[in-house]
Amino acid sequence: MAYGDQPIVIKKIKKGGAHGHHGGAWKVAYADFVTAMMAFFLLMWLINTTSPEQKRGIADYFAPASVSDSTSGSGGILGGTALGDQGAKSDGSMSVVQQLSPEAPPDAEEAGKSSRTGEAGGDAAEALKEAAARREADQFQSAAESLRQAMQDMPELAELSKQVLVDETPEGLRIQLVDQEGRSMFDLGSSKPNPRARLLLRAVAKVVNQLANRITITGHTSANIGKGSESDWPLSSGRANASRRVLEEAGVDPDRIYQVSGKANSDPLYPDDPTLPGNRRIAIVLLREAPVLPPDHMP
DSSP, X not given: OOTTOOOOOOOOOOXXXXXXXXXXXXXXXXXXXXXXXXXXXXXXXXXXXXXXXXXXXXXXXXXXXXXXXXXXXXXXSSTTSXXXXXXXXXXXXXXXXXXXXXXXXXXXXXXXXXXXXXXXHHHHHHHHHHHHHHHHHHHHHHHHHHHHHHHHHOHHHHTTGGGEEEEEOSSEEXXXXXXXXXXXXXXXXXXXXXXXXXXXXXHHHHHHTTOOOOEEEEEEOOOOTTSOOTTHHHHHHHHHHHHHHHHHHTTOOGGGEEEEEEOTTSSOSSTTOTTSGGGSEEEEEEEOOOOOOOTTOOO
16 A cells, blocks of 8 residues: 555444334324323213203303394494494393393292102102002912912812902902802801801911901802892891901901991802802902002192
8 A cells, every 4th residue: 555545444334224213203193192082082971971951051151142143333443342232342142141041930949849849759659659559469469379378288178279269359359258059158048157168267367367458348149039139138248247257256357347248149250140159159358558658748
């Protein structure tokens, strides 16, 4: 190498990779996006949870109350500051605001309270009535099942099960003890119950004692061909009264007896043939009781 010649230096720069550093601008954009989405979902949630009245109130709050229907000062030299009564900067918002929220009458608050109280009281009374009806229906069903089970469990009652009819009527749970051909509960023309009738009445008393409902007892007779029915009235009422005594002897509280009556042959169980033995019966009804209403209930 000759004197004075500069050496040639070759500098190689090795690049790090294909992806360079682009800074942190994307983080700001991402944060703005997340914030916007959060605000959007919050808005959707608020819209979903507010009532129509609340939405209307919010819309009225953001309504441009300063808009004026008059052009007396708008866009002019003074810009509506003094010349027009309905100008944009005088009192133009008053008429709009008064239309949006009119004054309530003096007794509106009291009327609203009484209306809400009446509606709440009516709903509570209706709910109480429905609950009492469901509870009573369950009790009647349980009592009917208890009587059927007792008829199956007691051998002496098994053969008499066909003489017991249980159903629900508008008055309540009805238990009927009916005669069958050759199996009467009372002797002919007598109001004294025979051992078969006493056995059935004691079984009914066990079921009746499970509930606190009032009781009606009604006696019925069958029609007699070629014979007047004048004696059937005292006979049917006498049999009903004799049944009452048997029930009370079996433990039924006398205060629960609401009515004892006789209908003779005026209400046959089999209207197509009033002479059938099944029309002779004793009907015991557990009456439906009206639910107890709250003291402040208004009919």
